[in-house]
Amino acid sequence: MCGIIGYVGDKEAVPILMDGLKRLEYRGYDSAGIVVIDACGEVRMMKREGKLKVLEDGLAEHGLRGTLGLGHTRWATHGSPSEVNAHPHFSSDGEIAVVHNGIIENFLELRAELEGKGHTFASETDTEVIVRLVEEALKGGAPDLEAAVRASLRKLKGQYAVGLLRRKEPDKIVAARLDSPLIVGLGDGENYIASDVPAILNRTRKVIYLENEEIAVVTADGCRVTDIEGNETVREVKEITWDIDAAEKGGYEKFMLKEIHEQPQAVSKTIMGRISTDGKEILMGDLNVTPEEIRGLRKIFIISCGTAFYASNIGRYLLEHYTNIAVEVDFSSEFRYRNPKLSKQTLVMTVTQSGETADTIASLRMAKEKGCKVISVVNVVGSTIDRESDGVIYTRAGPEIGVASTKAYTAQLAALFLFTLWVGRMRGEIDDGRFRELVDELQRIPAKVERVLEKERHIRSVAEKYYRATNAFFLGRGFNFPNAMEGALKLKEISYMHAEGYAAGEMKHGPIALIDEHFPVVCICTGANKYDKMLSNIKEVQARKGRIIAIATEGDDRVKDIADDVIYVPETVEPLSPLINVVPLQLFAYYIALERGCDIDKPRNLAKSVTVE
Ligand code: F6R
Numbered sequence: 001m002c003g004i005i006g007y008v009g010d011k012e013a014v015p016i017l018m019d020g021l022k023r024l025e026y027r028g029y030d031s032a033g034i035v036v037i038d039a040c041g042e043v044r045m046m047k048r049e050g051k052l053k054v055l056e057d058g059l060a061e062h063g064l065r066g067t068l069g070l071g072h073t074r075w076a077t078h079g080s081p082s083e084v085n086a087h088p089h090f091s092s093d094g095e096i097a098v099v100h101n102g103i104i105e106n107f108l109e110l111r112a113e114l115e116g117k118g119h120t121f122a123s124e125t126d127t128e129v130i131v132r133l134v135e136e137a138l139k140g141g142a143p144d145l146e147a148a149v150r151a152s153l154r155k156l157k158g159q160y161a162v163g164l165l166r167r168k169e170p171d172k173i174v175a176a177r178l179d180s181p182l183i184v185g186l187g188d189g190e191n192y193i194a195s196d197v198p199a200i201l202n203r204t205r206k207v208i209y210l211e212n213e214e215i216a217v218v219t220a221d222g223c224r225v226t227d228i229e230g231n232e233t234v235r236e237v238k239e240i241t242w243d244i245d246a247a248e249k250g251g252y253e254k255f256m257l258k259e260i261h262e263q264p265q266a267v268s269k270t271i272m273g274r275i276s277t278d279g280k281e282i283l284m285g286d287l288n289v290t291p292e293e294i295r296g297l298r299k300i301f302i303i304s305c306g307t308a309f310y311a312s313n314i315g316r317y318l319l320e321h322y323t324n325i326a327v328e329v330d331f332s333s334e335f336r337y338r339n340p341k342l343s344k345q346t347l348v349m350t351v352t353q354s355g356e357t358a359d360t361i362a363s364l365r366m367a368k369e370k371g372c373k374v375i376s377v378v379n380v381v382g383s384t385i386d387r388e389s390d391g392v393i394y395t396r397a398g399p400e401i402g403v404a405s406t407k408a409y410t411a412q413l414a415a416l417f418l419f420t421l422w423v424g425r426m427r428g429e430i431d432d433g434r435f436r437e438l439v440d441e442l443q444r445i446p447a448k449v450e451r452v453l454e455k456e457r458h459i460r461s462v463a464e465k466y467y468r469a470t471n472a473f474f475l476g477r478g479f480n481f482p483n484a485m486e487g488a489l490k491l492k493e494i495s496y497m498h499a500e501g502y503a504a505g506e507m508k509h510g511p512i513a514l515i516d517e518h519f520p521v522v523c524i525c526t527g528a529n530k531y532d533k534m535l536s537n538i539k540e541v542q543a544r545k546g547r548i549i550a551i552a553t554e555g556d557d558r559v560k561d562i563a564d565d566v567i568y569v570p571e572t573v574e575p576l577s578p579l580i581n582v583v584p585l586q587l588f589a590y591y592i593a594l595e596r597g598c599d600i601d602k603p604r605n606l607a608k609s610v611t612v613e
Contacts, residue, residue: 002101003073005199006163006173009190009220014064017071020199028399029073030081035088035097036066037170047086070163072099076381079124089128091135095167098131102180105158105273149174163193176215184208184216184223191218198247205240254600256402260586264446266407269396270414282422287391294426298345302329303363307405308351313482314578315416322424332359342370350376353408354609355383377415379408402601403608404494406586413579448570452583462565463591466520475504476524483578487585494600495593504537515544522549524581527574
């Protein structure tokens with residue numbers, strides 16, 4: 001997501017801020033900005049769309065000087081990537097500046113409230129409301145920036161890491177966080193704030209990790225941390241021992257592993273703000289389709305490639321399960337050359353992390369030419385598919401750097417689940433009670449994913465048993481059949497082990513001929529509905545001496561007798577189980593690839609974004 005750096009000391013801030021932003025570049029961004037308090041005590045800023053080089057050129061031309069400042073790289077979530085949406089954002093008098101990482105869930109309400117008080121907003125961002133709330137708090141009698149920030153934070157729902165400065169208090173940065181990371185770096189007569197260790201690792205290794213709802217007042221001489229009530233808290237100063245490469249990966253060995261671990265946040269951010277406060281509706285923003293169009297829908301085509309294609313297939317199962325609409329899924333590279341029967345009662349959806357996949361763009365254009373509305377599930381705001389779709393559901397997984405998609409996939413599944421509930425409600429096909437149960441369970445998924453991640457050591461030990469195999473099968477049924485294909489894709493793309501995903505019931509129609517005592521078969525057997533059928537399929541493999549690795553629900557003892565290895569996962573409703581079950585598959589693939597010495601983040605022959613046909 002966005003990158004933050006702040007500096008207060010006796011040196012020129014701009015080179016330090018620019019250097020910090022460059023060190024955060026690996027996270028991805030679409031625009032950047034810097035703000036300082038200059039020698040005359042004025043607040044001065046510069047922001048630019050595009051790469052840091054553009055900002056750097058602007059700074060070289062116009063110059064900004066000062067010994068206290070904030071810098072920011074933005075990864076768009078609310079509002080397109082543009083100069084006006086880039087951070088910092090300002091109070092109406094331009095005297096207070098904020099940089100922010102995260103999502104303010106209730107920003108539309110806050111914005112309306114502030115507009116009622118006469119505020120006009122320069123940008124489309126959720127961030128701007130933060131600084132306007134601070135401004136209002138000061139007008140309302142808050143004695144200083146710290147008190148005004150404290151009062152404003154109480155009004156925010158969502159996630160944030162913020163840094164603020166104020167012309168009238170030119171010696172301090174006020175910083176705070178809730179569910180988005182923020183650290184304070186301690187130097188000698190100079191101090192920093194940053195969203196991530198790499199931003200400041202070349203300047204200091206002494207770091208305070210702020211906890212949720214803590215506020216830090218950072219000056220050149222020190223840092224005072226308080227909780228939201230204003231009580232002083234004592235935070236341990238940690239010495240960072242990682243090198244820069246490890247720091248960029250948050251201490252993880254590879255980006256892919258970091259991103260696997262980011263899935264609870266990716267899912268919760270995708271859900272955030274999309275369930276109404278009374279819990280009765282799904283809020284989808286402006287999808288540009290009318291309730292009448294949704295009610296009149298005969299067919300949905302979901303179009304995508306690779307991992308997004310498997311997410312789309314689960315989307316099909318979801319829509320078919322909860323609504324009466326016929327759903328077809330196709331690879332973008334096929335759809336665009338077919339002659340699909342599209343009409344006004346057909347909705348086309350694309351699912352894409354990058355929003356730049358050439359075949360998916362071509363399919364979208366073809367569908368639009370034939371008069372269909374196109375809604376897309378997209379991770380990269382401002383991408384071609386984002387711009388060209390009639391409506392968009394953003395997955396808020398943040399930049400995905402590892403070539404193999406992980407957190408974008410689980411975020412896509414969450415978005416497709418929300419979309420299904422939205423459609424089902426609009427068509428009167430999901431009643432109140434069912435809806436409430438599903439929404440509650442969806443909100444429990446991030447914590448359940450967290451519990452699977454705690455099993456990493458066991459999953460690694462299983463992977464270490466099988467890494468020498470040359471082939472593997474992944475079997476699932478129903479919602480977990482596409483998930484099995486995704487598990488196989490993860491394994492083949494990063495470990496180069498040949499792997500196939502199959503619908504478990506298909507095994508006896510041919511593939512079972514391959515099974516022998518050297519053949520690992522990963523079986524997803526969590527679904528209560530088809531549990532017995534799945535067990536029979538596993539027994540067929542067992543009878544051919546295949547090595548069975550079962551993904552099973554905690555408490556399931558039956559499977560232990562048949563499987564060579566069992567990875568237990570928390571129970572959930574079957575339609576949501578792919579979000580949980582895919583995590584052991586990703587870790588299994590990861591550790592097999594690690595044992596095989598593969599270049600996990602950049603597998604051979606693959607590119608992160610396939611922008612050519
Ligand atoms: C596999 C993977 C690819 C992408 C596919 C589509 O791990 O990442 O299969 O899912 O190339 O890319 P997007 O989602 O960017 O359209």
